[in-house]
Amino acid sequence: MAFKDIFGKSSTRREVLASGHVVPDPARCVQCGICSYNCPIEIDVRAHVWRGEAITHSDCLTCGECVARCPRGVLHFEHTDLFVRRPQ
Amino acid sequence: MKYVIIGTGVAGIAAVEAIRSVDAEGEITVIGDDPHGYYSRPGLAYFLTGELPDKQLFPQMADAFRKLRFHYLKGYVTRILPEAHRLEMQTAASSKQSSAVTSVSYDRLLLAVGSRAHPLTIPGAQLPGVVKLDHLDDARSILKLARRGKTAVVVGGGITALEIVEGLLARGVKVHYLLRGDRYWNNVLDEHESKIVEHRLKEEGVELHYHAEAVEIQGRKNVSAIKLLDGRVLKCDIVAYAIGIEPKLELATSAGLAVDRGILVNQFMQTNVQDIFAAGDVAQAYDPRTGRSVLDSLWTPAREQGRAAGLNMAGMQVEYIKSAPFNVTRLAGLTTTIIGVVGHGRDEDIVGIARGDSETWRSLPDAIVAQSGFDINHLRLIIGQKALLGAILMGDQKLSAPLQRMIEDRVDISPIRQKLMTPNAPISDIVAEYWIDWRAQHTS
Numbered sequence: 046m047a048f049k050d051i052f053g054k055s056s057t058r059r060e061v062l063a064s065g066h067v068v069p070d071p072a073r074c075v076q077c078g079i080c081s082y083n084c085p086i087e088i089d090v091r092a093h094v095w096r097g098e099a100i101t102h103s104d105c106l107t108c109g110e111c112v113a114r115c116p117r118g119v120l121h122f123e124h125t126d127l128f129v130r131r132p133q
Numbered sequence: 134m135k136y137v138i139i140g141t142g143v144a145g146i147a148a149v150e151a152i153r154s155v156d157a158e159g160e161i162t163v164i165g166d167d168p169h170g171y172y173s174r175p176g177l178a179y180f181l182t183g184e185l186p187d188k189q190l191f192p193q194m195a196d197a198f199r200k201l202r203f204h205y206l207k208g209y210v211t212r213i214l215p216e217a218h219r220l221e222m223q224t225a226a227s228s229k230q231s232s233a234v235t236s237v238s239y240d241r242l243l244l245a246v247g248s249r250a251h252p253l254t255i256p257g258a259q260l261p262g263v264v265k266l267d268h269l270d271d272a273r274s275i276l277k278l279a280r281r282g283k284t285a286v287v288v289g290g291g292i293t294a295l296e297i298v299e300g301l302l303a304r305g306v307k308v309h310y311l312l313r314g315d316r317y318w319n320n321v322l323d324e325h326e327s328k329i330v331e332h333r334l335k336e337e338g339v340e341l342h343y344h345a346e347a348v349e350i351q352g353r354k355n356v357s358a359i360k361l362l363d364g365r366v367l368k369c370d371i372v373a374y375a376i377g378i379e380p381k382l383e384l385a386t387s388a389g390l391a392v393d394r395g396i397l398v399n400q401f402m403q404t405n406v407q408d409i410f411a412a413g414d415v416a417q418a419y420d421p422r423t424g425r426s427v428l429d430s431l432w433t434p435a436r437e438q439g440r441a442a443g444l445n446m447a448g449m450q451v452e453y454i455k456s457a458p459f460n461v462t463r464l465a466g467l468t469t470t471i472i473g474v475v476g477h478g479r480d481e482d483i484v485g486i487a488r489g490d491s492e493t494w495r496s497l498p499d500a501i502v503a504q505s506g507f508d509i510n511h512l513r514l515i516i517g518q519k520a521l522l523g524a525i526l527m528g529d530q531k532l533s534a535p536l537q538r539m540i541e542d543r544v545d546i547s548p549i550r551q552k553l554m555t556p557n558a559p560i561s562d563i564v565a566e567y568w569i570d571w572r573a574q575h576t577s
Contacts, residue, residue: 070534071433072433072456072459072537073433073459073461073534073537074432074433075173075175075176075432075433076143076173076175076176076192076432077173077175077176077179077185077190078173078176078185078189078190078191078192079176079179079184079185079189081189082185082186082189089193091192092192092193092194092197095192116179116184116461116463116468117461118461118468118470118530118533118534121534
């Protein structure tokens with residue numbers, strides 16, 4: 046499956062690696078924990094989703110493992126305005 | 134203020150969080166008889182397929198729980214005495230001494246006791262080898278049986294029946310699936326969607342039996358076969374059933390609370406008895422949009438109901454606004470989103486309501502249906518006068534979140550309504566384009 050298909054229209058992985066993070070839609074989450082289980086650096090993604098917070102953990106690689114593994118489409122990538130140069 | 138919450142599911146936990154967010158001083162006691170406490174019950178499906186170990190089902194909430202400062206009493210409540218604002222319970226420790234009863238007083242009480250599997254009552258249903266999927270211990274039993282079992286018969290419908298089917302398949306068990314009628318989940322899925330699911334099940338090696346009603350489970354020490362109404366006998370060593378769930382109403386009934394299919398609550402999650410609230414699977418919640426009270430057996434409504442109940446117990450006035458019921462699940466390995474109102478009538482394979490289910494899904498009014506897609510990319514829209522009322526999305530999930538928002542917010546679809554109703558219209562593309570424009574206009 047192409048990354049484009051996974052991430053839909055929001056952002057490509059490459060863009061996100063440079064300037065984004067993983068964002069949850071808590072209303073879709075059932076706290077199963079597949080996201081946390083599959084995180085290669087053991088970030089508790091599920092806890093962020095419970096609190097409705099973006100995965101702003103400083104160690105997050107934005108590798109996309111949690112986004113791809115979530116069976117319910119809870120997670121997606123979004124740009125962080127902080128690093129994006131706005132058009133003048 | 135003394136708050137007592139009965140139940141350690143998501144509704145109970147959400148209520149504790151809500152109470153503590155507005156009342157730093159009140160004394161909160163949580164009483165639960167689930168041996169495992171709080172965990173992700175929907176996650177059991179992924180434990181069965183081997184995608185998750187069971188310990189992963191428990192959110193790491195120890196720190197959060199400490200901050201919430203509540204007492205936890207393990208045990209079960211035997212009686213509520215509303216006039217005395219008191220309940221009686223047997224704690225786990227005292228249950229060894231049958232006469233030991235603890236009394237707990239409350240100012241505000243929440244019943245978030247959940248539901249249990251509707252029992253299978255045919256002869257032989259008590260034999261070892263007959264299982265359901267209600268909680269973690271059931272899931273462990275299924276896996277234990279699957280280690281030595283070769284053939285299983287699954288009875289029932291809805292999401293849970295297929296979760297069991299998929300779990301057994303993943304463990305190499307041969308599965309027979311009995312359907313009472315001529316198709317799967319006939320009051321939520323349409324004929325085409327049922328066919329898609331059934332076709333995939335067959336491809337996975339499941340043997341489907343239509344018009345098949347189990348009348349007897351046979352076996353001496355363990356299950357050895359199941360007998361059907363038409364006389365057929367299927368040899369098997371496991372029988373699993375998921376024929377619906379029933380809210381646990383005993384405490385409410387004995388305390389004089391008004392009940393229908395669940396405990397009746399108003400939009401503030403209050404029962405008819407002062408200072409007693411209900412939330413989650415056990416609550417039959419009032420929906421101000423339709424004027425009816427309905428059961429949902431879904432994680433997010435349970436959490437939202439628990440939150441509203443908790444805030445109101447702490448003296449706020451917060452209405453529970455029922456969202457368009459929504460679930461994303463896998464049916465025969467196919468990711469499927471169900472939103473809003475999509476079907477009607479009753480399903481012979483389920484008594485009442487199933488897990489991961491909503492009564493609202495089956496309240497289809499006069500509306501127009503638009504469909505597109507073949508096999509694994511399927512979309513069905515229920516089109517109302519001005520807004521979409523419901524949708525089923527199978528396979529490609531790109532439109533899942535947009536449709537959830539469009540149905541929940543009742544986004545005006547007048548500009549595309551005619552286009553959507555044109556025969557063979559590419560409805561996915563029409564919705565996607567409209568959504569992109571709508572979002573651009575409403576987020577700037």
